[in-house]
Each structure stands twice: as structure tokens, then as C-alpha cells.
Amino acid sequence: MFKILLLCLALLPALAHAQEDSDWIEYREAYRQMIWFEKYGKPKQFLQNHFRIRPRDKSVAADGLRLTLHSKSTQLALPLDALGRAVFPFSKAAYDDNAELTLNRKAGQYKYGAWVSIVTRPDGVYSAADLRIACEQLLAYLRYSSEAGGKSCAGVQFSYPRNDTAQVQFHATGGAVSALAAKEGPAFVGDVVASFRVFVYRFAALPENGQVVTSSTPLAIAALLE
Structure with missing residues (x-):
């Protein structure tokens, strides 16, 4: 019995490595992660929840990645x-x-799980008040799911493809217009892919009342929590 136990312990690293290199993710595990947002009862009208796959390091390609649900009756x-x-x-x-x-790649090369972000608007116009509320809603949800720590809302970030020519401006209630500067960076904090064109709107840097106007729909709007 002792020899069998030693053999099982010896196999654990190999089994863990095999699971890491597997090309599949358990649906039930993903379901349990995603259902948190569905059951969340506080205001979330400015938020959306996706299942997200993202590279663990810069050497892992995201292009051409495909995700498929396989069950006994469905593909x-x-x-x-x-x-x-x-x-x-x-x-x-x-x-x-x-x-x-x-x-269609090794799952161990990617991080995966539920991902909450701010909803984009088709008209490209976001009131400053709504963006503040959206950030606070996301922060409240992350606190509910024990992911926020002691952070607070500093602003939001609009992300576009690197070669996109979109512009993002802040229109103050009094009529003054301020163009937000574009820079290269990740769409979300913590991402290893940092080749997006991003615009940061910091709440403290501009008047409290006004609108953020985008010339086209961003890939994502992220909350800046600091």
C-alpha cells in the first residue's frame, strides 16, 4: 500500500502538467465562474460579462484561436x-x-474565465455621470467576488485596434472640448498583449459634468481601479 501511495504522489506533477497542456476546459467549471454575475443582485445595467481566453505570455499567439462547446448532443x-x-x-x-x-491550442498556454467590462454604446456618446456609475458598478461587483482589494475608481479606458484612427473627446457642459491622447497599451490591466490604441479618461483630470464622445465603437471599455 505504501509503494502504491508513493507511486501516486510521484505521478501528481505529471498529471498536473498534462492538465495544464490539455486543449479542453471543463464546462461545469466555466459555468460556475460565469453564474456569479448572473446571480449578482446589485445594479449592473452598465456592465457585461463574457467568457474570456487570453494568452499567459507574449510569445503565445491569439490570432486564429477557436473555442467550441462539445457535449453529447451539441457541438x-x-x-x-x-x-x-x-x-x-x-x-x-x-x-x-x-x-x-x-x-484549437493548448489550454495551458492561456488564462480563461469570467470577464466583466463596461458596455459600449452604438452612438458613441457617454455621459460622464454614466461612466462614473459604470466604474463604481464594476468595482462593487469585483468587491462582491473578492477581486477588488482596497482599490477605487480613477477613470475608464477606451481601447481600439493599433491602426484604428478613432478619436475620443471630452465635451464639457460649458462647451469646451478636450481631445484625449492616444497611447499604446493593453486593453485591460494585467494583459500581456499591449498593442492596442487606448484612450484614458481620468475622472479627476476633467470637469465632472460633460460627455465622452467617440468617433467609432471601441473594442472595450475598462475601469481604471487604483
Whole structure:
């Protein structure tokens, strides 16, 4: 019995490595992560929740990445946007079937899980008050899910593809217009891919009342928590 136990312990690192290099993700695990937002009862009208796949390091390619739900009765492609986000299919049948989310790459090369961000507007006009509320809503949710620590809302960030020519301006209530400066960086804090064109709107740097006007829809709006 002692020899069997030693053999099992010796195999644990290999099993962990095999799981890390696997090309599939357990649907039930993803479901449990995603359901937190669905059950969250506080205001969240400015927020959206996606299942997101993102590279662990810069050497891992995100282009061409495909995510598919496989169950006993279904094979469903889950399109990923430019930031690796997919609309998650909540399915009792897939849960009961112990379905798998498969990648066309090794899952161990990527981080995955629920990802909350601020909803974009098709008209490109965001009131300063709404953006402040959106940031506070996201912060409250992260506190609820024990991810925020002692941070507070400093602003929001609009992200575009690197070669996009979009412009982002702040229109004060009194009529003054301030162009937000573009820089290169990650769409979200902590991402290893930092090749997006981003515009940072810091609440303290501009008047409290006004609007942020974008010339086209951003890939994402992230909360700046500091």
C-alpha cells in the first residue's frame, strides 16, 4: 500500500502538467465562474460579462484561436472577439452532460474565465455621470467576488485596434472640448498583449459634468481601479 501511495504522489506533477497542456476546459467549471454575475443582485445595467481566453505570455499567439462547446448532443462554435471574449452559453443539458469547452491550442498556454467590462454604446456618446456609475458598478461587483482589494475608481479606458484612427473627446457642459491622447497599451490591466490604441479618461483630470464622445465603437471599455 505504501509503494502504491508513493507511486501516486510521484505521478501528481505529471498529471498536473498534462492538465495544464490539455486543449479542453471543463464546462461545469466555466459555468460556475460565469453564474456569479448572473446571480449578482446589485445594479449592473452598465456592465457585461463574457467568457474570456487570453494568452499567459507574449510569445503565445491569439490570432486564429477557436473555442467550441462539445457535449453529447451539441457541438457549438463560440466566436471570440479581438480580445478573446465569447458570449457564454448557459445550458443545463451541457452541464448535465459534463460538456467540454475545447480550444484549437493548448489550454495551458492561456488564462480563461469570467470577464466583466463596461458596455459600449452604438452612438458613441457617454455621459460622464454614466461612466462614473459604470466604474463604481464594476468595482462593487469585483468587491462582491473578492477581486477588488482596497482599490477605487480613477477613470475608464477606451481601447481600439493599433491602426484604428478613432478619436475620443471630452465635451464639457460649458462647451469646451478636450481631445484625449492616444497611447499604446493593453486593453485591460494585467494583459500581456499591449498593442492596442487606448484612450484614458481620468475622472479627476476633467470637469465632472460633460460627455465622452467617440468617433467609432471601441473594442472595450475598462475601469481604471487604483
